[in-house]
Amino acid sequence: MSSFYLTTPIYYVNAKPHLGHAYTTITADAMTRFAALMGDDAMFITGTDEHGDKIVQAAEKAGEAPKAFTDRISAEFAALWPKLETEPSRFVRTSSEKHKEVVRTFLQKVYDAGDIYFGEYGGHYCFGCERFYTEKELESGLCPQHLVKPEYISEKNYFFRMSKYQARLKQHILDNPDFIRPERYRNEALAMLDSGALDDLCISRPKTRLTWGIELPFDPDYVCYVWFDALLSYFTAIGGPDSPEFPERWSGGRHLIAKDILKPHAIFWPIMMMSAGIPLYKNLNVHGYWLVRDAKMSKSLGNVVSPLDMAERYGIDAFRHFLLREMHFGGDASFSEEALIGRVNADLANDLGNLFSRVLSMTAKFCGGTVPTPSEDTDVETTLKALARDAMLNYQSLFANARFSNALESLWELVRALNRYVDTAAPWALAKNGDTARLGTVLYTLLELMRKIAVHLWPVMPRKSVLMLEQLGIEFSSKTTRLADEADSFGALAPGGKVAESSNLFPRIEPLEEAPAKPTEAAVEAKPAPAKGPAPEPVAQIEFADFQKLDLRIGRVMACEQHPNADKLLKVMVDLGEASPRQILAGMAAYFTPQDMVGKMVTVVSNLAPRKMRGLESQGMILAVHTDSGLELLTPGGPAAPGAKVS
RNA sequence: CGCGGGGUGGAGCAGCUUGGUAGCUCGUCGGGCUCAUAACCCGAAGGCCAGAGGUUCAAAUCCUCUCCCCGCAACCA
Numbered sequence: 018m019s020s021f022y023l024t025t026p027i028y029y030v031n032a033k034p035h036l037g038h039a040y041t042t043i044t045a046d047a048m049t050r051f052a053a054l055m056g057d058d059a060m061f062i063t064g065t066d067e068h069g070d071k072i073v074q075a076a077e078k079a080g081e082a083p084k085a086f087t088d089r090i091s092a093e094f095a096a097l098w099p100k101l102e103t104e105p106s107r108f109v110r111t112s113s114e115k116h117k118e119v120v121r122t123f124l125q126k127v128y129d130a131g132d133i134y135f136g137e138y139g140g141h142y143c144f145g146c147e148r149f150y151t152e153k154e155l156e157s158g159l160c161p162q163h164l165v166k167p168e169y170i171s172e173k174n175y176f177f178r179m180s181k182y183q184a185r186l187k188q189h190i191l192d193n194p195d196f197i198r199p200e201r202y203r204n205e206a207l208a209m210l211d212s213g214a215l216d217d218l219c220i221s222r223p224k225t226r227l228t229w230g231i232e233l234p235f236d237p238d239y240v241c242y243v244w245f246d247a248l249l250s251y252f253t254a255i256g257g258p259d260s261p262e263f264p265e266r267w268s269g270g271r272h273l274i275a276k277d278i279l280k281p282h283a284i285f286w287p288i289m290m291m292s293a294g295i296p297l298y299k300n301l302n303v304h305g306y307w308l309v310r311d312a313k314m315s316k317s318l319g320n321v322v323s324p325l326d327m328a329e330r331y332g333i334d335a336f337r338h339f340l341l342r343e344m345h346f347g348g349d350a351s352f353s354e355e356a357l358i359g360r361v362n363a364d365l366a367n368d369l370g371n372l373f374s375r376v377l378s379m380t381a382k383f384c385g386g387t388v389p390t391p392s393e394d395t396d397v398e399t400t401l402k403a404l405a406r407d408a409m410l411n412y413q414s415l416f417a418n419a420r421f422s423n424a425l426e427s428l429w430e431l432v433r434a435l436n437r438y439v440d441t442a443a444p445w446a447l448a449k450n451g452d453t454a455r456l457g458t459v460l461y462t463l464l465e466l467m468r469k470i471a472v473h474l475w476p477v478m479p480r481k482s483v484l485m486l487e488q489l490g491i492e493f494s495s496k497t498t499r500l501a502d503e504a505d506s507f508g509a510l511a512p513g514g515k516v517a518e519s520s521n522l523f524p525r526i527e528p529l530e531e532a533p534a535k536p537t538e539a540a541v542e543a544k545p546a547p548a549k550g551p552a553p554e555p556v557a558q559i560e561f562a563d564f565q566k567l568d569l570r571i572g573r574v575m576a577c578e579q580h581p582n583a584d585k586l587l588k589v590m591v592d593l594g595e596a597s598p599r600q601i602l603a604g605m606a607a608y609f610t611p612q613d614m615v616g617k618m619v620t621v622v623s624n625l626a627p628r629k630m631r632g633l634e635s636q637g638m639i640l641a642v643h644t645d646s647g648l649e650l651l652t653p654g655g656p657a658a659p660g661a662k663v664s
Numbered sequence: 665c666g667c668g669g670g671g672u673g674g675a676g677c678a679g680c681u682u683g684g685u686a687g688c689u690c691g692u693c694g695g696g697c698u699c700a701u702a703a704c705c706c707g708a709a710g711g712c713c714a715g716a717g718g719u720u721c722a723a724a725u726c727c728u729c730u731c732c733c734c735g736c737a738a739c740c741a
Contacts, residue, residue: 375700440705604740631739
């Protein structure tokens, strides 16, 4: 029995769980269940990441101590997973004592290997850019953006020698095509390694700046950088590298992540393991993003509906099926209630659910609700069984390669074939003609293949799978079920067994009311603009005196052009009734062309401190409002002179 | 030349590694069946596979160039 040990990222607790977290965890759960059915010793873990600046800030904002804050949010995450029918074997927290010990031991090991050194951080700091520049990035000693001499700042820190292992990692990726998948992310990782020498990773933060972290074993004045800390949680969950269970468990180690954290997992993490002399993970599975459709498209109430509500509304199994079927693993996909309903109706209600309904009903009607004994196969059955075998083998191999959508598509070829078989074999006609031998064959073939489908679906829809099998009179156990055996065998369903007399696995869902796909301008105007979207965040009240600090003025746009060195910025010259026009940079290039702007009356925050952006100075801010269709300038409703004060 | 992804019937996508009848789901139209959750089955319409060159007996698939979208990074005061 080989080990299958999968991790989700440990989720950062500065925000509540959302669709992305749900997708990752559900996928991890499905992969793990699949591995179990393939005979592996399978488990997956998840957890929460609780260190770093942002956590401290979020805690402060919530008026709590970091510890209390992280305890609370972490518990929220932990409580969520059972609701999604996911069963993480363990839940790691980076604030646990065990984890701290694992991190310290690991750091010491890497330190002893000579891969950590104490050095100066940064160097040339440009205040305009708020970042450090390396020597080679500077243009004749000046910041390339602002053309000023950056200041030399130093902070002593510990560094991890990543470049030392760069070539080895590259070779490993080249030698192992499945190490990072899908391939697009493997290419991206290779590109990261090809774009020059890796910078050594700064793995410490001085305690003078940050105390909420794990202290370095070799220097009590520093805490560990969050990524270094977080990645090691994958070891903590199985007791750390020195635990007895580790070698076996880790031999099947693999990770599931979203594309935004590719670099730490594809580059930092393997190099950390190389340094510590630990074998690398088997593979890294990278998925894309769910794009959530604009709230205005949904029903009358118009609120953005939480995907977790979706699970409750349409059923967790349907939700899981949708997520795995709709997204081609690796790419982005869009989430919408309409799409979810469409999938549930088409795949689950019409195809799969209806298949169970019609076949069980016929079994009840024509065979007294017991599994009939099959007799001779005809060519039809032979062909059908060959198709079934292909479908199952394809499903298994695609699923094993994280191509869940294609896998389900493949299995559905069998579902549809069975519906077709019902039509062509026409059991009702056989029953009418008293051809019980043939009837027995047809119904038995159907029931047995339905059993196989149900078993294959357990990783995706655990509850419904068990229910389907129950309806077929079978008690399911993941311990004894082996998918690999299913493709090449036939007849496990025992004739004479009782089956359910009817079935309504996936009731059809009424489609949402038609929302105008693209409301015309007139339609938009006609709408009384009801409260839409999520409730606005409550904003702290301010005193009138605070408001008076703002100097709002009406201005006229004299000229406008694209910022020469920035995609999103327009350089707008605004007449505020002053001696010369103000130069203001506005992030509106995506919404307005320079020609659109010229001549417009705009509202300007005129006493905002100047700020340089991509080399040009902005001397104010042009106010605008986000609308359904984009962005609208805030402009006076009647004549107003440039420079007029807004109050 | 910052990095990367993508452009395939009305919509959403697969196919491209390993060239050879362009496929799936939804939608539309016509028909069939009656076991079933107004479901299921059959058939039809609809695509010069972004564009241009090239390699080849043969290109959606390989090579080159161009155009257009979308992420990420830098700036959204």
